[in-house]
Amino acid sequence: MTGIDGCLAEAMTIPGARGAGLVDWTSGLTLGAVGEGPDGDHEAAAADAAELARLAFENGAFTRAGRAAGPVEDLVVTARGSYHLIRFVETAFDSSVFLYLWLDRAEANLAVALFRLKDLTARLVLA
Amino acid sequence: MTIAPGTDLASTPLARLAAEGATGALHGHAGALYLADGAVVHAESPVVPDVGRRLTAGGRLSAEAWEEAVAEGGPDYRAGRFLVEHGRLSRGELELCHLSALFDAAYFVLSPPDRSQRAPERFLKEARHWLGPVRPVPVPLLQRELCRRGDLLRRAWPWPEVDTAPVVPVPGAVPSGASGAGPTCGRRAVLEAADGVRTPVQIARALGRSAFATLLDVRRLAAAGLVRTPAPGAPAEGGPRARTPLPGPAPAAAVEVSLLYRIRDALEAL
Numbered sequence: 001m002t003g004i005d006g007c008l009a010e011a012m013t014i015p016g017a018r019g020a021g022l023v024d025w026t027s028g029l030t031l032g033a034v035g036e037g038p039d040g041d042h043e044a045a046a047a048d049a050a051e052l053a054r055l056a057f058e059n060g061a062f063t064r065a066g067r068a069a070g071p072v073e074d075l076v077v078t079a080r081g082s083y084h085l086i087r088f089v090e091t092a093f094d095s096s097v098f099l100y101l102w103l104d105r106a107e108a109n110l111a112v113a114l115f116r117l118k119d120l121t122a123r124l125v126l127a
Numbered sequence: 128m129t130i131a132p133g134t135d136l137a138s139t140p141l142a143r144l145a146a147e148g149a150t151g152a153l154h155g156h157a158g159a160l161y162l163a164d165g166a167v168v169h170a171e172s173p174v175v176p177d178v179g180r181r182l183t184a185g186g187r188l189s190a191e192a193w194e195e196a197v198a199e200g201g202p203d204y205r206a207g208r209f210l211v212e213h214g215r216l217s218r219g220e221l222e223l224c225h226l227s228a229l230f231d232a233a234y235f236v237l238s239p240p241d242r243s244q245r246a247p248e249r250f251l252k253e254a255r256h257w258l259g260p261v262r263p264v265p266v267p268l269l270q271r272e273l274c275r276r277g278d279l280l281r282r283a284w285p286w287p288e289v290d291t292a293p294v295v296p297v298p299g300a301v302p303s304g305a306s307g308a309g310p311t312c313g314r315r316a317v318l319e320a321a322d323g324v325r326t327p328v329q330i331a332r333a334l335g336r337s338a339f340a341t342l343l344d345v346r347r348l349a350a351a352g353l354v355r356t357p358a359p360g361a362p363a364e365g366g367p368r369a370r371t372p373l374p375g376p377a378p379a380a381a382v383e384v385s386l387l388y389r390i391r392d393a394l395e396a397l
Contacts, residue, residue: 003218004262024227026340027279029272031226031262043271058312071312092187094336095223124219 004032007124011101014116016083016108019101025050025057026096038082038102049100052077053086057096074114081105087117091125099124140248141237145266152254155247157239158232161256166263169225169256170232174328175338178207178228178258184335188215201257208259225261231337234273240290240328240342276339284346288357294321294330294345295355317344318353 004022011020012035019035021042028050033042056062056072063071075086083103089095099121103113141153141160148165158172171177179197182188192215200209207225210216216224237246280287296318313336320330331341348354 003222007219024230026337026343027230027272027276029230029275031223047275063312089223091220091223093181093185093220093224094334094340095227096337096340097223125217125223127214127217127220 004124007099007120008032008034010120011099011117014101014103014108014113016103016105016113017101018082018104019045021046021100022089022097023050023053023100024095024097025053031097036102038084045102046100049084049086049098053088053098057088074117076110076114078105083108083110083113085113085117087114087121089121089124139246140250141266142270144250149250149252150255151250151252152256153247154249154251155236157247158236160233160236160247161254163255163260163263166265167229167233167269168260168263169258170229170236171256172232172235174332175228175232175235176332176335177232178224180332180335181224181228182216187220197257200259204255204257205259206257207261222262225258226264227337229264230269230272231339233269234276234339235328237273238277240287279343280346283343284350284356286346286349286356286359288359289345289349289354290327290342292357293324293326294348295323296321297353297355300353313340314344314348314353317341318348321354 008020008022011017017035019033019037019042021033021037022031023029023046024031028047030043030046033046037043038045052075056075063069071088071090073088077084077086082105083101085101085103087099087101089097089099091097099117101113101117144151144153144162145165150163150165151161153160153162157174158170160167161169176184179188179193183190183193188210192210196206196209196213196215200206207221211218211221280290294317301318316334316336317327317330320333325333327341327345328338330336330345331338334341345354349356
């Protein structure tokens, strides 16, 4: 893993991956992107995904539910022909970043993709 | 306080330097932007927590580890690479933390909330920053992001007075008990740090947190009626803006070294 570019290159090896990006959800800023963006536009997709991520991350109903309260880890959006996955990156300093992955639903395996995303985001910030 | 809609970004000094593929530092009253081959490689502002403050505030790095990187790597303009090569940080962590600090500082350098401060215009050719390049940002991407940030602030609460005034919580406005109706994580931390004296950027510094994210939280808290919005043009409550140093651990020696670099750059830019 060599930083953001290495992380995104590995994300593209997940079966069914069409595009991936690292996004700051405070503003919707794209820190890096590879492959295709939905509608051919990484920045627009990042802004939409960031809005969704912020709502989920900041909503007490999700973060304080159940016995083991804690931050939201993943978001899964299923759409006709696609999966859109958001995996929050946990850092030991202030940040608000997630890894976004757009998958072709016919080729992807949702469980495998979620497992790989979790591993990728952990290794991105592992010294 | 933000870049006005319709501002011709192509005519700014920054856009001209980008078009020329310039290398050097663009200095202003609110900080500096460093360019390499026309791309932005670093930004710093005294009102925005820098990379060292962000990494040490939450305990990711000890003050000593940061200080060592600045002292050992700084003279060769490679303090960032020093941290990665010595296993103190992963490359990903350095990139995420540095980009966050870069966009945060650039926002305050190019559109300072204090309107008496002008945009930067003094350019020092060939100046480099001691942290070294991490992940260069193209100027058009930076400008699009700063416009988006201005829009987010306006949409959250269109009264910029809350950006520079002390943050004063409205008594009794926060529902008691940790029910779902209260403010969320980031805003809760901002509200808890609001003592009626600190301004949003002073709260950001105390928390080692993004100054822009703190401004946005303060505007959302104001929109929700949880903090006061000062009347436009009225003197801020609490008298003159507090200049007292903030509590909290400061990596003293590292601050001194980084301050020396900054003073040197500023003197050379005169």
